Amino acid sequence: MAVTVPKRLLAHTDILAALGLVGIVVMMVIPLPPGLLDILITLNITGAVLTLMMSFFLKEPLEFSVLPSLLLTMTLFRLSLNISTTRLILLNGAAGQVIQQFGQFVIGGNPVVGFIVFVILVVVQFIVITKGAERVSEVAARFTLDAMPGKQMAIDADLNAGIINDEQARERRRKIQQEADFYGSMDGASKFVKGDAIAAIIILFINIIGGFIAGVVLRGMSWPDALHTYTLLTIGDGLVSQIPALLISTATGLVVTRAGASEANLGQDLSRQLLSAPKALFITGAVLILLALLGLPKFPMLLVASVLILAGVLIRRTKKAEVGQESAAARESALAESKKPENVLGLLQVDHMELELGYALISLVDSQQGGDLLDRVVLIRRQIAGELGFIVPIIRIRDNMNLQPNQYVIKLRGAEVAGGELLADQYLAMGGGGKEDKIPGTPTKEPAFGLEAKWIHAMYREQAEIAGCTVVDAPTVLATHLTEVIKNEAWEILSRQDVKTLVENVRRQSPAVVEELVPDLLNLGQVQKILSNLLRERVSIRDLATILETLADHAPAGKDLDKLTEHVRQALARPILQPLLGKDKVLPVLTLDPKVEQQILDSIQPSDYGSYLSLDPQVLQDLIQALSREVEKMMLKGQSPVLVCAALVRINLRRVTERQLPQLTLLSYNELVPGVQVQAVGMVVPGHAG
Numbered sequence: 020m021a022v023t024v025p026k027r028l029l030a031h032t033d034i035l036a037a038l039g040l041v042g043i044v045v046m047m048v049i050p051l052p053p054g055l056l057d058i059l060i061t062l063n064i065t066g067a068v069l070t071l072m073m074s075f076f077l078k079e080p081l082e083f084s085v086l087p088s089l090l091l092t093m094t095l096f097r098l099s100l101n102i103s104t105t106r107l108i109l110l111n112g113a114a115g116q117v118i119q120q121f122g123q124f125v126i127g128g129n130p131v132v133g134f135i136v137f138v139i140l141v142v143v144q145f146i147v148i149t150k151g152a153e154r155v156s157e158v159a160a161r162f163t164l165d166a167m168p169g170k171q172m173a174i175d176a177d178l179n180a181g182i183i184n185d186e187q188a189r190e191r192r193r194k195i196q197q198e199a200d201f202y203g204s205m206d207g208a209s210k211f212v213k214g215d216a217i218a219a220i221i222i223l224f225i226n227i228i229g230g231f232i233a234g235v236v237l238r239g240m241s242w243p244d245a246l247h248t249y250t251l252l253t254i255g256d257g258l259v260s261q262i263p264a265l266l267i268s269t270a271t272g273l274v275v276t277r278a279g280a281s282e283a284n285l286g287q288d289l290s291r292q293l294l295s296a297p298k299a300l301f302i303t304g305a306v307l308i309l310l311a312l313l314g315l316p317k318f319p320m321l322l323v324a325s326v327l328i329l330a331g332v333l334i335r336r337t338k339k340a341e342v343g344q345e346s347a348a349a350r351e352s353a354l355a356e357s358k359k360p361e362n363v364l365g366l367l368q369v370d371h372m373e374l375e376l377g378y379a380l381i382s383l384v385d386s387q388q389g390g391d392l393l394d395r396v397v398l399i400r401r402q403i404a405g406e407l408g409f410i411v412p413i414i415r416i417r418d419n420m421n422l423q424p425n426q427y428v429i430k431l432r433g434a435e436v437a438g439g440e441l442l443a444d445q446y447l448a449m450g451g452g453g454k455e456d457k458i459p460g461t462p463t464k465e466p467a468f469g470l471e472a473k474w475i476h477a478m479y480r481e482q483a484e485i486a487g488c489t490v491v492d493a494p495t496v497l498a499t500h501l502t503e504v505i506k507n508e509a510w511e512i513l514s515r516q517d518v519k520t521l522v523e524n525v526r527r528q529s530p531a532v533v534e535e536l537v538p539d540l541l542n543l544g545q546v547q548k549i550l551s552n553l554l555r556e557r558v559s560i561r562d563l564a565t566i567l568e569t570l571a572d573h574a575p576a577g578k579d580l581d582k583l584t585e586h587v588r589q590a591l592a593r594p595i596l597q598p599l600l601g602k603d604k605v606l607p608v609l610t611l612d613p614k615v616e617q618q619i620l621d622s623i624q625p626s627d628y629g630s631y632l633s634l635d636p637q638v639l640q641d642l643i644q645a646l647s648r649e650v651e652k653m654m655l656k657g658q659s660p661v662l663v664c665a666a667l668v669r670i671n672l673r674r675v676t677e678r679q680l681p682q683l684t685l686l687s688y689n690e691l692v693p694g695v696q697v698q699a700v701g702m703v704v705p706g707h708a709g
Contacts, residue, residue: 134250137257140258230248400414447492528564596691607659609660
């Protein structure tokens with residue numbers, strides 16, 4: 020929680036803090052008058068009390084993140100005061116009114132009592148509070164560092180699920196880093212307080228022995244007077260120093276033992292939690308009454324028991340009244356809500372992508388059951404960004420009781436586009452060349468690519484791998500299917516808002532090309548259409564700067580989006596060809612019969628929505644059958660089926676073949692860049708091409 024402080028109070032605090040730190044060091048070597056020393060001792064006590072109060076009223080430790088540095092400063096300040104008071108005690112036999120009054124008031128002028136009180140204070144501070152706070156800081160630092168990866172993954176999962184936005188994710192990551200730094204610093208800062216306690220004991224004995232020698236030798240005092248005077252002053256000095264040190268140690272312990280962020284401070288948490296159960300108060304009161312009856316002092320026992328029982332009665336009445344008020348308020352709220360006009364705007368929102376799971380697959384998402392699907396979705400979004408160059412929107416993952424227990428459905432803008440069934444506790448074996456038939460399991464088809472496969476139990480996994488099968492778990496099957504769906508439907512997923520985000524990202528690096536193109540030559544919708552054309556054929560738009568530059572070069576000559584898409588493909592020819600080439604840089608391709616290619620060119624008709632083919636249905640069917648035969652031949656040889664044709668033919672023929680021959684890649688002659696060796700392995704000649 021950020022606290023607002025008037026700017027005038029912060030105007031020169033940095034300079035004052037720097038000068039104050041230098042002054043603390045100077046105090047160690049320059050003698051100070053008793054009056055100034057009294058003021059500084061008072062400031063030390065004030066700072067300790069203020070630190071304790073700040074620690075008490077914290078709601079979370081990070082609100083006091085300056086505490087480690089403050090501990091060092093306060094420890095150094097106390098040591099400087101110890102040195103200054105020691106100098107005055109040894110030189111003058113006096114150290115100001117504050118120390119003198121502490122010696123008289125706190126310990127009644129008795130050095131023996133003062134020494135015992137001082138030792139007890141040091142033991143309490145050193146062994147109990149400081150030691151415990153140091154251990155808590157050490158454990159908290161280690162656990163915070165160990166938990167950082169898990170917390171980061173939880174943030175990514177919440178971001179992916181749409182629970183938080185990017186700004187909230189950044190804030191939570193920053194807070195996790197601050198927590199690790201804070202507890203690490205507190206682990207080291209606790210050593211300052213421990214060292215201060217040790218130094219206090221050493222200074223005590225030095226002052227007593229040195230004062231006794233100075234009083235007897237230099238000031239001519241009798242040894243009983245010297246021992247009494249200097250012991251009293253030294254004990255007073257030690258108490259003046261150790262009481263603030265004890266307050267600081269307590270403040271440190273309060274901060275590091277806060278279990279986490281809370282909506283209330285420590286006092287409110289204590290009162291709310293300790294007084295939350297009236298039964299506990301009644302039982303405690305009854306125990307005190309029993310102890311009084313057994314012979315312990317009756318007045319204090321019965322007094323405290325009466326207070327506890329009375330508090331329990333009042334709390335119980337208050338709770339009943341609050342419950343009644345809440346019930347009445349809930350009824351009034353429900354009645355008022357029922358009278359309001361129905362607001363259905365929230366029902367109109369449609370998610371870009373959804374993944375719905377049957378109840379038997381919920382374990383894939385639940386991290387407490389070992390599910391890592393949310394983490395996989397985060398990796399999928401990163402993978403798509405790296406491969407295709409656009410950011411996949413948030414994928415909502417929810418359960419659907421209307422689905423079969425093992426069924427899942429992938430939706431795009433509310434419409435189902437893919438689905439399948441998984442056996443969450445089994446493995447999918449595929450690609451064994453028929454050897455998997457001997458392994459017990461449930462036959463099925465791999466959902467992403469339609470391969471013959473079989474669900475098998477974990478006990479048969481090794482047997483399937485020996486048989487040459489590819490064996491994957493259920494989350495991997497689902498993640499692979501989801502990845503393929505995103506790649507296939509990327510052109511539909513890409514929205515105008517996504518395009519605006521991508522263009523603005525380019526604008527920050529290359530503002531000239533964006534300003535030249537958008538909106539003077541092409542508007543955002545036209546750019547989106549061209550990018551969708553590219554994604555439809557799985558062409559990456561990651562190099563958006565080159566795409567926009569190409570559009571800026573050719574858009575002045577015409578706004579035909581199909582032709583502009585072809586120009587962009589030519590500019591991206593090398594990355595398009597790269598995955599199609601073999602090790603020897605040879606590109607095996609199919610070609611069209613020149614007569615067929617000319618016939619297609621003659622049948623291209625322009626329209627308001629782009630060009631289209633007006634071929635005779637029989638001719639088109641023969642062409643697709645001929646293409647299918649040639650594609651099958653290439654695939655049997657282990658080659659990627661590629662057809663090369665004219666640019667204008669390419670995009671129109673792609674629209675005809677993309678559903679029946681999705682594995683066929685179409686290239687234009689203009690995309691065959693120098694350095695690529697093209698090998699024609701077949702010509703497509705339809706049986707009724709004429």
